[in-house]
Structure formats: structure tokens, C-alpha cells
Amino acid sequence: MSEIRLKQSWELPSEPKPIVIIGCGGIVDDAHLPAYELAGFKVAGLFDVNPEKSRRLADKWGVGVFDSLDEAVANRDVVFDLALPPAVHTSVLPALPEGSTVLIQKPMGQDLEQASSIAQICRERKLTAAVNFQLRFAPMMLAVRDALDKDMLGELLDVEVHLNLLTPWHLFPFLIGASRVEISVHSIHYLDLIRSLLGNPSSVQARTMGHPATELAQTRTSANLVYTGDKRATMSINHNHSFGRKFQTAQIRFEGTKGCAVVKLGLLLNYPTGEPDEFWISSGDVDWQQVPLTGSWFPHAFIGTMSNLQRFASGEDQSLETSVEDAWHTMALVEAAFQSAAQPGTPVLDAPPQAQTFASF
């Protein structure tokens, strides 16, 4: 059986610019800084409103630290990397120099209204701005995209996201008390990924809810993205499966007219340490093969978002995959999902119509 080779990484910028990171929380330590070290990107320095946090990361990663936002934004010929709580982006973006290049952590604000404000600020300040929807750039997802480009799957008809696991939500204390949780901070990755492959759905049907074991507003979601024609995308997400590893799953199936790819999102099984991601493909007459992956969602995908942004800013890439304009549509889908979840579904009759009896069925 011949070995299947698929593209799994985004090309690096030929002349990477130094990066100024604003916000020094968990995700910067777990993914941004490891990714930039792997890629050989220089970090010009870190800033956090809590100086203990920026100093701790600066010491750990051997990079510089800025004492104020003014000092951080005084840097020129750099790329700004914002990793702030979602509601804070609208207050930091206006401080960046006009015409800057900036990567904004997902989600793009807390809701669609904030996403629209972020897009407006970026337009007014002439920022070259992308949102860090990095799942699209994970090695396994770039492999899916390459399999589609090589026509190994044919026309993509069916995407199914199936998660049944236990998520350590205590790592995200800022979510306590938030009215929007699961879709806004987690399933948003899948909504963005599905949009990048199938385009924008015309509508969505969704339910999202909590669980007695958690005080968070929602930790379970089911959603059905509606497309015209034969396309279908569906998600079943349960972050509360506390019955051991045996039936825990984190899988996405991409099924086309000629083949099927299945990925395992290993990171989510035992987050943030994770297990290795996996990629499997069956195409035409060729039986299932596992394609070895050359990296994982964390941190490798974070090299991709930063590379695409820098390459777009320098003219090396023609499109900015997760531009704020594109990301706005993911936020619109999130908004629609929450609206759908607040609507009643189609009522189910709980008794036969009056003229009939059960005996007549």
C-alpha cells in the first residue's frame, strides 16, 4: 500500500516580524509562546495589566516585558498578538498604532455586537487584523483540506463533530457567571472549521444546556447546520462524561462522495496535556490508512494563524483566512445558534387528534 502524503503545515513568513503579546494568561503559556519558539519567531516582549503574570512568563520563556500598554504599543514594525478576555479587545485595539498588523484571540468579542465593534475599529484604524481561529490550521485539518484539494474525498457532503469527554472548566475561571459559554468559547472552533470547508449555512438548529455537575451556564450542545442540497453538518458535544476514558471521544468525520477522513482531537482528551491527534482516511478503493501527523492542534496550529497573517501583511499570501471580516460570519453563526437554542422546537403531539382514538392507529 503506497504511503499517503498530505500537507500539514502552513508556509512560514520569509521575513518574520517580532511579536508583541498583550495579555499573558494560560493560552499564551500553553500555545502562543511554545508555537513561536518552534517556528523561530522572535517575541519582542509581553504586557499584562497584572505585572506578576507578564514577569512570570517573561522569565520562563526568556523574553522581554513591557511595564505599560503605552510602552508595548510604542514598538514599530512588529505584529501585535492580543490574548485577552473577549470583552477587553474593544478597549485595547484602539490603542494600537494606525495601520498595525494584529492577531486577536478568539472569540471575536463576547457576542455579535462586540464582533461588529471589533470589525469597525479595525476598519477605522486601518488594521490588518485576523482572529486566532487556529483549529483550521491544525496539522490534521490542513491534511483534510489537502485531501479535499487532491480530490481524495470527492465533494464534501457530511461533517459530524462528536465529543463525549470531561473538560477541566476550572482552568477558565472567567467563564463562571457568563451567560454564554459552550458555543461561544468551545464549539465556536467547530463552527468556524465547518464554515471554512462547507461555507456559510443558511440556518442553524441548536440546543445548549448546563449539567448538574457544573455551575457553568452551558456545557452540552447539539446543533444542526442547514445547507442547501446534499450538504449536512452536525455536532453532538458533551463535556460532562465523567465515567472514565473508555468511551470518551473527540472525533470529526469528513465524508465526501469519493472518500472519508476521520480525525481524533487528542488535545481534548486530558486537556491541556492531551493525547496525540490522529488522522485516518479511506479513499476510492483504498482501505482505511492512518497518516502520521507532524504536529498537534496545540501548539502547531498557532504557527499557522501567525504565519498566514504575517505572509498576508507582506504580500506572500493572497488571502487572510481568518480575517476579521471572515471571522464575523463565525460570530453570526454563534449568535444564530444561541437564538435557535432560545426558541421552541416543532411541537410534538402528546395525544391523538380529538376525532381519533389510540385504537384507530
Ligand SMILES: NC(=O)c1ccc[n+]([C@@H]2O[C@H](COP(=O)([O-])OP(=O)(O)OC[C@H]3O[C@@H](n4cnc5c(N)ncnc54)[C@H](O)[C@@H]3O)[C@@H](O)[C@H]2O)c1
Ligand atoms: N484554543 C484557543 O484558541 C483558546 C484556548 C483558550 C483560551 N482562548 C482565548 O484566549 C483568551 C485568553 O484566555 P486565557 O485562558 O489565557 O485567559 P486568562 O484569564 O488566563 O488570561 C487573560 C490575561 O489577560 C490579562 N488582561 C486582562 N485585561 C487586560 C488588559 N486590558 N491589558 C493587558 N492584559 C489584560 C489578564 O490579567 C490575564 O493575565 C480568551 O479570549 C480565551 O477565549 C483561546
